[in-house]
Each structure stands twice: as C-alpha cells, then as structure tokens.
Amino acid sequence: MNQHVMNATAIKELVEVYQAGSHHMVGDGFPVRNMIPGVGGDEQFSPFLLLDYMGPEHFPPTNRRLGVGEHPHRGFETVTIMYQGMVAHRDSTGSGGVIGPGDVQWMTAASGIVHEELHDKAFAARGGTLEGIQLWVNLPKAFKMSKPRYQTLVSDEVPTVDLGGGAGQLRVIAGEFRGQRGPAETFSPVHLYDLRLKAGHQTELTLPEGFNTSVFVLRGPVVINGSQTVKEAELALFGHTGERVVLEAKEHATLLVLSGEPIREPIARYGPFVMNTREELIQAAQDYQVGKMGHLS
Ligand code: MN
Numbered sequence: 001m002n003q004h005v006m007n008a009t010a011i012k013e014l015v016e017v018y019q020a021g022s023h024h025m026v027g028d029g030f031p032v033r034n035m036i037p038g039v040g041g042d043e044q045f046s047p048f049l050l051l052d053y054m055g056p057e058h059f060p061p062t063n064r065r066l067g068v069g070e071h072p073h074r075g076f077e078t079v080t081i082m083y084q085g086m087v088a089h090r091d092s093t094g095s096g097g098v099i100g101p102g103d104v105q106w107m108t109a110a111s112g113i114v115h116e117e118l119h120d121k122a123f124a125a126r127g128g129t130l131e132g133i134q135l136w137v138n139l140p141k142a143f144k145m146s147k148p149r150y151q152t153l154v155s156d157e158v159p160t161v162d163l164g165g166g167a168g169q170l171r172v173i174a175g176e177f178r179g180q181r182g183p184a185e186t187f188s189p190v191h192l193y194d195l196r197l198k199a200g201h202q203t204e205l206t207l208p209e210g211f212n213t214s215v216f217v218l219r220g221p222v223v224i225n226g227s228q229t230v231k232e233a234e235l236a237l238f239g240h241t242g243e244r245v246v247l248e249a250k251e252h253a254t255l256l257v258l259s260g261e262p263i264r265e266p267i268a269r270y271g272p273f274v275m276n277t278r279e280e281l282i283q284a285a286q287d288y289q290v291g292k293m294g295h296l297s
Helices: 003-008 121-126 278-289
Strands: 014-018 022-026 030-036 048-059 067-073 076-084 087-091 096-099 104-108 113-119 128-138 149-153 160-162 168-174 190-197 202-206 212-219 222-224 228-230 234-238 244-249 253-260 268-270 273-275
Touching: 014 228, 030 128, 048 076, 048 212, 048 253, 076 087, 087 104, 096 104, 113 121, 121 128, 128 212, 128 253, 190 202, 190 244, 212 222, 212 244, 228 234, 244 253, 268 278, 273 278
Parallel strands: none
Antiparallel strands: 014 234, 022 030, 030 048, 048 128, 067 113, 076 104, 076 128, 087 096, 087 113, 104 149, 160 168, 168 190, 190 253, 202 244, 212 234, 212 253, 222 228, 222 244, 268 273
C-alpha cells in the first residue's frame, strides 16, 4: 500500500467540539444559537461564514408577522434548512415562497438582494414549533457581484440515500454521497448532508482531504470516531488530513454535515455584507441606501 492510499483511508481527526457562541433573537421571530462564527475564526470554516440554529421553540398562535423585515445582503449565499414549522420569504427580485420541514431555500445574494424572512401566516395562526438552520456560504471573489439567484429545493427534490443495515438515511442537499448528487448548485465545492442516524447504529462518511469539515448535532448525542461524545447543539470540527468520519448514534440522531473547499481570499464583513475589502463594504452600504439592491414590492 503506498502513502497516498494510506492517507486516503485515514480517519479525519476531530480537533474541537464547540458550543454556541451566543443565544440571541434574529428580528422578533427567530431565537438562534450561533455556532459559526461565534465559535472561531473564519478560516477553519470557510466557505461557511455563519451557522445559526433556530429553535426548536414553540410559538403560540398569533396573527402578528414575526421574523425579520426588509434587509439586504451582498457577497454571499444564505441557505435556510427547515426541520419544523414554516417560514415565508419574499425578495426584491420578485421571488418568494414558503418552506417547511425538509425544504431548503438556497438564496444567492451575490451583487445584492433585499428580502424579508417571516413565520408563514398559516403556521403562525395555528401556532407550533419552529426549528431550522441558516447557513451563510461565502462566494469566491469572482462571483460576489454576479446576478442574484434563488433555488427552492423542496423536500422531494433532495435525494435520500439509505445507509444500509437499518442505520438510517442521508439526504444530499449539495455535493455528492455514494453516487447521488444533491440539487443545490454551488459556486465552490460543497458537500451538505442532512443525516438521520438510528439509535444504536453507526455509519461512516468519506469527505475530501483539505476541505473544512464539521458536523452539527441537532439531536444526539453521537460518538465520533469511536471516542468523543458530541451532544445536542454542539459542533464538531475536523482536521484537514484523512477522509473518514465514523458516527455512532446513542439516541436517534439528526446531524448536519458540512464540508467545503476553503475559499482562500480576504474576508471583510459588516452586518449583512461580506466582501473582500473595506472599500467594497462601504460601496455595498451606499448601493443599498440608494436602492441599487432593489425593494420589496
Ligand atoms: Mn436575510
């Protein structure tokens, strides 16, 4: 066996387990635990800029429109993954819609978009539990000023791979797993999986060397690589060397697996804008103020 093959089959070392950096409200409708970047530097998670875990939280019936009103984004993508409840979205390109459990909204803000994110009207009227994740995925410099785009990936479009042996299922949101490709089109290589592992079972994932790889536990706990226990609402970060990650569920587990090729470019961020330089941030704020990112109709 040569050195290359040995490396390719090596275990990816778990280097750190993070808890939420902060608990806060986004607007008046989304209580979140911030995992990225609250927990560390940008470099170790790139291209993922932010991971907010919303809820799970029960909301009593209301006719109020809870959520986040009109606001801009430029220079990256927002990805909303729903587990419970329904969120309605509307943006300045005229796109919009409602996403519920299993659905994913992949919004490429790129050169600029203005949108609102609210609890769906019917969901709010019934009341219920809201649970989801919002990820911010950076764009390479070459695509930061490209045209905004909106991909709604409804639950049925996300391929489900049976893990075999009754271990559970893995839904491929982006990238590839065991020959199945996810529907999300990305600007840099990303694997994003919604993994459901049954209690007492284990599975093994193969993820590229050199990619920034982490696993967020929504339901757990899970034992990683046979030794370290990672609990609910914790994020496990892996090293770049090796390809194999072994996950064992103690209880029925729900995990989000994130693995992406790092974008090795400078990051300048301010609020809803993520660019490469301070000058570009100032330009973004000006462009928003004069209406260049559009308005909600
Ligand atoms: Mn937003």
